[in-house]
Amino acid sequence: MAIEKVLGIETEFGIAGGPDRDPVLASSVLVNAYAQQGRSRINWDFDGETPDLDARGLPGLTSFAPIVETHLANTVLTNGARLYVDHAHPEYSSPECRTPLEATLYDVAGEEVLRRSMLVANEILDSADRITVYKNNSDGKGNSYGTHENYLVDRSIEFAEIVRAMVPHFVSRQILIGAGKVGAETDDARSASPSFQISQRAEFFEEVVGLETTLKRPIVNTRDEPHADAERFRRLHVIIGDANMSQTATFIKLGSTALILAALEDEGLTNFPSPPRHPVHAVRAFALDTSLKTTVACEDGAVRCAWDFQDMFWELCRSYVERRGGEAVAPPDQLEMLLTQWRELLDGLHTNRELVADRIDWVAKLRLIEGYRDRHQLASDDPKLQAIDLQYHDLRPERSLSQRAGLRVLFESIAVREAVHKAPTTTRAFFRGECVARYPDQVIAANWDSLVFDLGTGPLQRVPMADPLKGTEAMTSHLLETSATANALLEALDR
Amino acid sequence: MSEQERIQRQRSARKDTSSSEVAVEGVKGEQLKSDLDDLLDEIDEVLEENAEEFVKNYVQKGGE
Numbered sequence: 001m002a003i004e005k006v007l008g009i010e011t012e013f014g015i016a017g018g019p020d021r022d023p024v025l026a027s028s029v030l031v032n033a034y035a036q037q038g039r040s041r042i043n044w045d046f047d048g049e050t051p052d053l054d055a056r057g058l059p060g061l062t063s064f065a066p067i068v069e070t071h072l073a074n075t076v077l078t079n080g081a082r083l084y085v086d087h088a089h090p091e092y093s094s095p096e097c098r099t100p101l102e103a104t105l106y107d108v109a110g111e112e113v114l115r116r117s118m119l120v121a122n123e124i125l126d127s128a129d130r131i132t133v134y135k136n137n138s139d140g141k142g143n144s145y146g147t148h149e150n151y152l153v154d155r156s157i158e159f160a161e162i163v164r165a166m167v168p169h170f171v172s173r174q175i176l177i178g179a180g181k182v183g184a185e186t187d188d189a190r191s192a193s194p195s196f197q198i199s200q201r202a203e204f205f206e207e208v209v210g211l212e213t214t215l216k217r218p219i220v221n222t223r224d225e226p227h228a229d230a231e232r233f234r235r236l237h238v239i240i241g242d243a244n245m246s247q248t249a250t251f252i253k254l255g256s257t258a259l260i261l262a263a264l265e266d267e268g269l270t271n272f273p274s275p276p277r278h279p280v281h282a283v284r285a286f287a288l289d290t291s292l293k294t295t296v297a298c299e300d301g302a303v304r305c306a307w308d309f310q311d312m313f314w315e316l317c318r319s320y321v322e323r324r325g326g327e328a329v330a331p332p333d334q335l336e337m338l339l340t341q342w343r344e345l346l347d348g349l350h351t352n353r354e355l356v357a358d359r360i361d362w363v364a365k366l367r368l369i370e371g372y373r374d375r376h377q378l379a380s381d382d383p384k385l386q387a388i389d390l391q392y393h394d395l396r397p398e399r400s401l402s403q404r405a406g407l408r409v410l411f412e413s414i415a416v417r418e419a420v421h422k423a424p425t426t427t428r429a430f431f432r433g434e435c436v437a438r439y440p441d442q443v444i445a446a447n448w449d450s451l452v453f454d455l456g457t458g459p460l461q462r463v464p465m466a467d468p469l470k471g472t473e474a475m476t477s478h479l480l481e482t483s484a485t486a487n488a489l490l491e492a493l494d495r
Numbered sequence: 496m497s498e499q500e501r502i503q504r505q506r507s508a509r510k511d512t513s514s515s516e517v518a519v520e521g522v523k524g525e526q527l528k529s530d531l532d533d534l535l536d537e538i539d540e541v542l543e544e545n546a547e548e549f550v551k552n553y554v555q556k557g558g559e
Contacts, residue, residue: 012558012559014553014555015555016552016553023555023556086558086559087556087557087558087559088555088556088558089555089556089558091558138555139553139554139555140550140553141554143554143555143556143557144557144558144559145555145556145557145558145559146558146559148559213559214557214558214559217559239559354527357527367531368534368535368538371531371534371535372535372538375535382546383546383547383549383550383551384542384546386546386550387542387543387546387549387550388538388542390549390550390553391541391542391543398541399541399543401538401541404534404537404538404541405534406530406534
């Protein structure tokens with residue numbers, strides 16, 4: 001049986017302005033502003049963080065181990081998320097969610113968290129130092145920052161099988177979930193002089209498989225840090241994705257990838273499309289061609305365009321759900337919504353793109369860019385078009401172009417506001433979020449798989465949470481309701 | 496009704512449906528175009544004033 005697909009998204013946001021135009025300082029100001037405005041002043045606990053472990057089992061000798069920065073602002077929110085400064089960006093890591101739709105909601109809640117951070121920070125800053133946050137992945141000048149997905153995967157699946165299964169998906173899914181970009185930033189892409197690319201990130205990928213995330217970016221990342229029982233679980237850390245403004249795109253991104261992983265766990269590689277012979281070439285070439293006609297040669301000798309791969313994956317997932325139910329990923333009504341939307345996007349790309357401009361970010365953005373260019377008769381490299389590109393991702397309601405582009409919304413604003421404060425109920429994020437909300441003075445640190453309490457007397461006490469599917473509302477709400485204090489909670493846990 | 500008539504009726508019925516579909520598509524197309532026109536007006540209102548400066552100053556450090 002497929003492992004229940006616990007999942008979530010981490011987003012590094014672009015940042016502009018701030019005191020001395022220092023992005024690290026500006027990011028810290030944002031995180032601290034949010035932490036102090038709310039009740040959460042709880043630190044992140046780095047014990048157990050091993051981002052340099054490699055899923056292939058190789059020692060990371062040829063790799064630069066990612067740097068863990070312990071001195072920067074770092075906090076845990078009552079919704080179970082982590083908000084912190086990563087390198088020179090504010091980063092929101094969503095809590096562990098149980099379904100793709102829930103993980104989409106918590107990604108949208110992350111936008112709201114950053115919006116509130118901006119509001120609070122900008123109240124105390126001089127008007128010249130105001131901070132702006134962008135949910136995008138590149139600055140147009142060769143610097144990229146990530147949006148990473150995480151999926152719980154069965155440890156018993158060979159990593160090589162995951163690579164073979166996922167490469168065709170990761171190179172082709174951009175036609176549905178690419179966020180679009182004006183121009184090109186790397187030598188290779190610039191030589192094709194595109195006026196527009198489907199994906200923000202595609203041109204930055206240089207390897208098929210690897211451990212790095214900041215240089216020589218790989219299509220399949222091998223970071224092996226499950227934040228859970230490593231005997232049973234793997235966390236697939238997916239670094240090849242754009243930050244989406246379209247909620248439907250985020251939903252399709254998470255849902256399709258989770259279903260494909262579940263199908264792999266349950267049925268193996270039998271029905272999977274053969275991977276492209278040159279995956280790095282494929283992901284870049286697909287990004288460069290908004291006509292979607294570009295084809296690549298595959299290992300089985302066939303020639304396929306990105307749409308063909310996605311059509312095959314859709315069929316694979318549809319028949320998998322028909323045979324197996326797919327409850328490891330989501331309940332039936334959500335799976336139906338996922339397959340219906342995925343199909344509609346594919347059909348729309350083939351027949352009439354206007355019909356999917358309300359759900360596919362790159363189509364929505366390209367429509368703005370081309371419309372504006374034609375109206376004002378601008379050259380394709382006019383800075384105004386790049387400004388439109390940037391402002392598509394601006395989180396300020398008064399400047400955001402994606403909010404004006406007519407994108408479909410999946411959640412009521414009240415649901416988003418609640419998700420800003422309340423954790424998902426069916427993963428360990430519930431216990432983390434509730435402890436942070438209920439015992440803010442005693443929880444002194446937290447991370448994905450444990451909480452650390454300081455009761456004022458005696459040693460610090462660590463509560464492990466190795467299983468992402470334990471610590472749910474059903475399992476812990478009675479315990480929490482009957483524990484008025486952290487002391488009472490820990491005593492009850494000891495019994 | 497002769498076979499011939501029946502076929503003709505079916506044909507004209509089908510023709511009616513398809514022409515009304517075309518009409519609906521036409522209305523949708525016009526709606527989308529006027530939506531886009533409104534949207535482009537709005538872009539002029541909210542776009543950063545000095546686009547060149549704004550784009551030039553947007554420089555990020557790499558992340559991840």
